[in-house]
Amino acid sequence: MHLSMLRGREPVLYDPCMVARRDVAVWRPQVAGVTEVFHAYFTDHVYPMHSHETWTLLLIEDGVVRYNLDRHEHSALNDRVTLLPPHVAHNGTPVTSRGFRKRVIYLDSALLGEQHIGTAVDRPDIQDPLLRLRIRELHNVLTVRGEELESESRLTLVCDRLHHHLGHHTSGLTRRDQSRLAHRLRALLHARLPGALSLQQAAATLHAHPAHLIRAFTREFDIAPHQYVTACRIDRARRLLLEGHPPSEVATLTGFYDQPHLTRNFTRILGVAPGRYAQSIHGGRSVVREAAAHLPLASMERERKSPGDLSLKRAPDARSRRTPHMR
Numbered sequence: 548m549h550l551s552m553l554r555g556r557e558p559v560l561y562d563p564c565m566v567a568r569r570d571v572a573v574w575r576p577q578v579a580g581v582t583e584v585f586h587a588y589f590t591d592h593v594y595p596m597h598s599h600e601t602w603t604l605l606l607i608e609d610g611v612v613r614y615n616l617d618r619h620e621h622s623a624l625n626d627r628v629t630l631l632p633p634h635v636a637h638n639g640t641p642v643t644s645r646g647f648r649k650r651v652i653y654l655d656s657a658l659l660g661e662q663h664i665g666t667a668v669d670r671p672d673i674q675d676p677l678l679r680l681r682i683r684e685l686h687n688v689l690t691v692r693g694e695e696l697e698s699e700s701r702l703t704l705v706c707d708r709l710h711h712h713l714g715h716h717t718s719g720l721t722r723r724d725q726s727r728l729a730h731r732l733r734a735l736l737h738a739r740l741p742g743a744l745s746l747q748q749a750a751a752t753l754h755a756h757p758a759h760l761i762r763a764f765t766r767e768f769d770i771a772p773h774q775y776v777t778a779c780r781i782d783r784a785r786r787l788l789l790e791g792h793p794p795s796e797v798a799t800l801t802g803f804y805d806q807p808h809l810t811r812n813f814t815r816i817l818g819v820a821p822g823r824y825a826q827s828i829h830g831g832r833s834v835v836r837e838a839a840a841h842l843p844l845a846s847m848e849r850e851r852k853s854p855g856d857l858s859l860k861r862a863p864d865a866r867s868r869r870t871p872h873m874r
Contacts, residue, residue: 576689578698579747580706583653584689590646594639602654602667603631604705606682610647614639617668623649624672628679630709632667650686658706663713670712678708693804697773699746700761707758720759728753729767732760736776741783741802746772781816784809789828794821 570588575581582601594614605623612623616637623629623639631637633656641647685701688694720728731753736744749772750757764772780801787797798809813821 576698577695578689578702579745580655580658580702581652581689581698582655583651584686585651585653586649586686587651588646588648589641590644591641592646593641594637596636596638598634598636599631599653600633601656602633602659603629604652604654604682604709605629605631606650606679606686608648608650610645611642612639612647612649613642616671621672626674626676626679628673628675628682630667630671630673630712632664632671633661635664635668650683652682652685652689654706659709659713660715663710663715666713673712675708675712678705678712681705681708693808694773696743696746696776697771699757700771700773703746703757703761720763725759725763726767728755728759729763732764732772733768733775736772737779740776740779741800743802744776777812778816781813784813784821785817785824788821788825791828794825797821 569590569592572586573583575583588609596615606628607623607625609625611625614621614623614637616631617635621629622642681701681704685698685705688698688701732749735749735752746757746760749755749760753760755763761772764770764775768775770778780803784797784801784803787800788794792800794809795806798804798806801809803809803812810820810822813819813824817824819827
């Protein structure tokens with residue numbers, strides 16, 4: 548081994564026998580506020596001083612990255628969230644020869660507000676397991692086409708949590724106002740079905756903060772807005788299949804991105820693929836009755852008796868009608 552020295556820093560060990568790796572995946576999802584998603588595994592890359600026009604929301608999944616921000620040294624660790632503000636130069640280097648694996652979301656500068664740059668410079672490393680979990684869930688859904696409403700909803704909750712750390716808080720609503728807002732949102736979602744409605748469009752129409760929409764709807768109906776829309780589409784898909792429409796046509800008629808998108812959600816909620824569901828209608832097998840027992844809309848009208856956590860939950864599936872809130 549040999550030592551690679553950085554100015555004023557501890558040596559970093561590099562193993563010349565280790566093959567350098569640079570595995571990268573980059574894309575821009577169709578989600579307002581997200582300018583780029585970047586997943587990478589580097590064993591030998593050292594970032595020079597540079598800056599971005601965006602907020603950099605960084606998760607280190609493996610390894611440690613040491614970096615300078617505003618002439619102060621920090622470490623990006625695999626149990627933290629690192630938030631780097633726009634227009635402020637920073638660098639980065641792996642601490643060990645194993646390198647590092649990271650996932651990054653670049654956020655439009657207006658999403659968090661440039662007035663919070665100073666706070667982020669002072670405290671770029673955030674120790675918040677809930678925030679880290681929300682960001683990981685956001686990364687997971689950003690890889691799936693056709694789930695823009697869920698992506699937008701999860702992004703809203705991430706930004707709401709970041710604003711909490713940056714010292715900005717949205718005003719709360721009374722329980723009565725939340726109930727009214729939830730019912731107005733549900734009516735708006737129904738009016739747009741089977742088409743899509745973005746969270747930003749809903750917020751503009753109802754003159755409400757996106758985070759308030761998610762919280763109010765989830766409290767009132769015990770299900771997140773994107774889960775409700777998916778369940779309504781699956782309910783309509785079931786009726787169309789019963790009428791004899793082929794699955795490929797049903798996917799289009801119910802607003803899914805494509806047939807695999809329909810199949811994935813139909814199977815997750817009803818426990819049977821739409822093709823098999825359609826075949827069983829003509830064959831008269833009991834699979835139709837078994838699947839019908841798990842219809843998602845039956846439990847949507849339940850009002851929650853007490854306010855709970857307002858995060859997004861996983862949609863109910865055939866194995867479990869209720870799942871814990873994602874805190």
